[in-house]
Amino acid sequence: MEAANKLEIYEVGPCEDPYQIGYSIGNHFSKLIQSRLLTDSIFNNQLLPFAQSPQACSLLQSLSVNNETKFPDYWNEMRGIAHGSGVPFLHIMLLNFRKEILPFVPKMEKVEDEETIDDCSDVLVVSDTMAVAVHNEDANVALVGHTYLIKATLSNGQSYTAYTYAGELPSCAFGFNNHGLAFTLNSVPPAESEIVAGGIGRNFISRDLLEATSLDDAVTRIRSSLVSVGHSYNLIDVNLRRILNVETASSQRLSVHEVESTPFFHANMYLHLEVDQVHDQNSISRQNRADMLPKKSKQDLLSLLGDTDDHKYPIFMQGPTLYTLCTVVIDLDERTLAITEANPRKGEASYVFTMA
Numbered sequence: 001m002e003a004a005n006k007l008e009i010y011e012v013g014p015c016e017d018p019y020q021i022g023y024s025i026g027n028h029f030s031k032l033i034q035s036r037l038l039t040d041s042i043f044n045n046q047l048l049p050f051a052q053s054p055q056a057c058s059l060l061q062s063l064s065v066n067n068e069t070k071f072p073d074y075w076n077e078m079r080g081i082a083h084g085s086g087v088p089f090l091h092i093m094l095l096n097f098r099k100e101i102l103p104f105v106p107k108m109e110k111v112e113d114e115e116t117i118d119d120c121s122d123v124l125v126v127s128d129t130m131a132v133a134v135h136n137e138d139a140n141v142a143l144v145g146h147t148y149l150i151k152a153t154l155s156n157g158q159s160y161t162a163y164t165y166a167g168e169l170p171s172c173a174f175g176f177n178n179h180g181l182a183f184t185l186n187s188v189p190p191a192e193s194e195i196v197a198g199g200i201g202r203n204f205i206s207r208d209l210l211e212a213t214s215l216d217d218a219v220t221r222i223r224s225s226l227v228s229v230g231h232s233y234n235l236i237d238v239n240l241r242r243i244l245n246v247e248t249a250s251s252q253r254l255s256v257h258e259v260e261s262t263p264f265f266h267a268n269m270y271l272h273l274e275v276d277q278v279h280d281q282n283s284i285s286r287q288n289r290a291d292m293l294p295k296k297s298k299q300d301l302l303s304l305l306g307d308t309d310d311h312k313y314p315i316f317m318q319g320p321t322l323y324t325l326c327t328v329v330i331d332l333d334e335r336t337l338a339i340t341e342a343n344p345r346k347g348e349a350s351y352v353f354t355m356a
Helices: 018-028 030-039 041-051 054-070 072-085 089-096 098-104 202-209 215-223 281-292 298-305
Strands: 009-012 121-126 131-140 147-153 159-165 174-177 181-186 231-237 242-249 253-258 264-266 322-331 336-340 351-354
Touching: 009 018, 018 030, 018 072, 030 041, 030 072, 030 089, 041 054, 041 089, 041 098, 054 072, 054 089, 054 098, 072 089, 072 202, 089 098, 098 202, 121 181, 121 242, 121 281, 121 298, 131 181, 131 231, 131 298, 181 202, 181 215, 181 322, 202 215, 202 231, 215 231, 215 242, 215 253, 264 281, 298 322
Parallel strands: 009 147
Antiparallel strands: 121 131, 121 264, 131 322, 147 159, 159 174, 174 181, 181 231, 231 242, 242 253, 322 336, 336 351
């Protein structure tokens, strides 16, 4: 169900192999991918200059070998995106491994306003009266107008729908599949001492989650990867009416929190996995603000993620650096996933999908 214009859905597959899926996506969105690369300041000012420096060689080699070995199909899908879009493979690789590369970019090359690429907020609850996951997809302002929805059917009959950043694997944001499983993601900031160079990229793990068949399978897929940096995964099963928050860090560290009747708000800080982390004032402020707001109804949750009262660190962001691209509402009882591109307080969905 579509409202006005805006986010495009592209249906792809079934294709012979992952390369063909990537090629089809890259070819269809070639102008959008090229536009992002032209306007993305983090790519142009940090990732690309670093990649062309001598010190990047061993890091990029490790990322390539380890991720292609672990996930050859997704690596070929990424190759397809590059070839289909007419963009150098290195550029697509840098977008997909930005989180694994940026910690190693020399500090003097970083621009303060560009440090934070994305921040997301989630509020989750599973009670007798409602089972809902609400997620703000926040990103650097360069991503505004550079996202799309991929609705893919794989050669084995599985299918998924995923919100996708231009040039990246589906999905570093959120998605769901035909097994009734969905996920949303939150960045978390481990301290430099917690980061391992050349590990598995989070874009590859979240791409793998789109093919998970159960909550246990999803957790296993997350746990099995030797990641460089941490992440927070909100795993949703509409069939079992369950939500798990999974926090991860390098060295296969993982903590699982089952969401129940007490509403659970997650910004961009570790909440239950013991990790030395960077204390981000933006996340701390959003967490404190969320603690103050009511969470008794679905509308309360939408109002919370639409809150702009803290002008410096609002939960719903409108720039100049960070921007809330959309809000997604997953209702486990209605078995729906709704995407809103305006402030969620208004409740005007651009799309509403029925989950299997």
